[in-house]
Amino acid sequence: MRITFLGTAAAEGWPALFCECEACQRAREKGGKNIRSRSSALINDDLLIDFPPDTYMHMINNGIRLSEVKYLFITHSHEDHFYPQDLAMRAVPFAHIQGRKILKIFGNKRVVDTLKDFNIEGERTMIETHMLRPFDEVQFDEYEVLALRADHQQGEECLIYLVKNEGKTILWGTDTGFFPEDTWEALCGKRVDIAILDTTGGPHSTPGYHMGIPEIIKVKERMLKEGIAHEQTLFIATHFSHNGGLLQEELEKALKPYGIIPAYDGFVVNT
Template sequence: MEVLLLGTGAADGWPNPFCTCASCRKALAHGRIREQTAALVDETLLLDCGPEVPRAALRYGRSLSGVRHLLITHAHFDHLGPQALLQRSWADGAGPLDLVGPADALEACRTWVGPDDPVRFVPVAAGDSLTVGDYRVRVLAAEHRVFRDGDAVLYDVEGAGGRILWACDTGPLPAHWYGHVADAGFDAVFLEETFGDRLDHGTDHHDLPAFAHTVEKLRECGAVRDDTDVVAVHLGHHNPDIDTLRLRLSESGARPGTDGEVMVVGEPIGRRTLVLGGARSGKSRHAERLLEPYGAVTYVATGGIREGDAEWAQRVTLHRDRRPSSWSTLETVDVAQVLREAREPLLIDCLGTWLTAMLDRHGVWDGGDVTATSRDVDDLLDAWTACRVPVVAVSNEVGSGVVPASASGRLFRDLLGRVNAAVAERSDTVTLLVAGLPVPLR
């Protein structure tokens, strides 16, 4: 089961576009822009659809044309932008759509659906169970309301590849509620955490202490296991800065979600991602953003230290300064060994400098045997395939420029092109960065 987080922000996002508080200023300065919370599951099931969601899907390279099921939690504007149904009707060949949600939320959608649109309205209430396409869905009560008690719900969604809890929006849940998810053993839980350190907000949302309490109760009843990915969503600007928030959430075994994050739920092996790009294309920054949701990440720097090169030292310093303080840096070219022994997510930057080091090691520039480097590449590929943690590798896209003038340049270009192709073949996701924009290849 693939889950793409189309947004992880509260109703006003984070930062609030009209706010100048410290949290908003820092988020804006670092480009950490969160839109309204929603998720796309297997490109066929959509969890909530606020007005920002359709454009967010396009921004992350996904079409919503394959969505056949929309599960709405409630009718607040950031969870339901019914105008999307009108936009859908303008597309030729729009297929059938199951619109699932509380009756009041569905009522808000009816005037946006044409009389001939293949949209089926499925009103639900807490306690209902139903089959939606290939998914088994249980409807759970939310401690949240729009106009009346019961007009907001949560969803327990189970498919062939895993089981998730979509708990957004809700305040702290009563003790009897946990009996409905006892021993569920969710692969992932998406739990709202709106107010951070602000405690005078009422009862319809979580703050950090309430979030920790809810996660503890989910663990006690068996809904959350040791390997459950607990993801905080619906994050608002009353939270501390993201690095501090990550540490605070880690105390509960949770982490903040990130807009555009792709999760493979229920898959036992770590997800492998290759990020390609030319010089200054933004490939390293994009790779870092992919791993921001994880509290601890090992940054594998394959370029090493270049004595006397001030410009290189400045580049290294800039890279280090923008990484979260919870990340560690490992300078090594023994990448295959790191992949095999890893116990936390990895970012390998980059395969181009790694290949250069292998060519240096075997004296290829001076006429050494290139087959020794081929053995290094085979070892890297075996370790890449077997890696048990999420791993992102960065590499230079070298096939789009002019033919290098030197024989050594042509050799390097050809070898790295082959390395990139082989790693891409063994990757779950491949992205090309062009002028700072990610172009999904797989």
């Protein structure tokens, strides 16, 4: 299984749209891995996680054929993860797709309702929507996906995902605070090969909404203790906010003692 990190920033991007803070100035000066767009990842060539407003740029920068993506899993309705206006571009005359290529979109009630409000589903776009609740499981082709409960926006069932393909398992763990107990219970007995964890705060914590380095260390420890992770499991931090302040090299240094790698836009991992 191959995972390509398309975007690794929090909602405002980094450098952030209108920001003049020191972390954004430094990112602008240094460039490279310090330029982060809004959060998304591509698994193999056909399963996309989240659809931020930077998806157009992700398509260009990574040479992705979005028409070939068959499955889109949305974590929640925040605009840095879900930009339904661009999904309307799948209809003629905005797109001329060769043959009948269906895109199945999975998400919580708020996401599915929004897609209906935008009139996205149907023959024009060849988009189908499927509502998921925490702990629902779906299987198709070579994939098995389990939705898990996130601790994020109150009033919405935000989801994180466990994706199994070719005998390997990825945990996609953003946006969320430290995992809720029922999510830990659902993870019991699973074996994760790549754990991707919300590290929005960098060195800082935002309990009940996002994680920072202190929480992802605790997640790693508990996963190892409960046998959900093993010695070869890769732990990857993502979804970084400028308010955390640490640029890529500084994140690498801060996370190295704990065996965690910070992702960057364009980072590819094979398992």
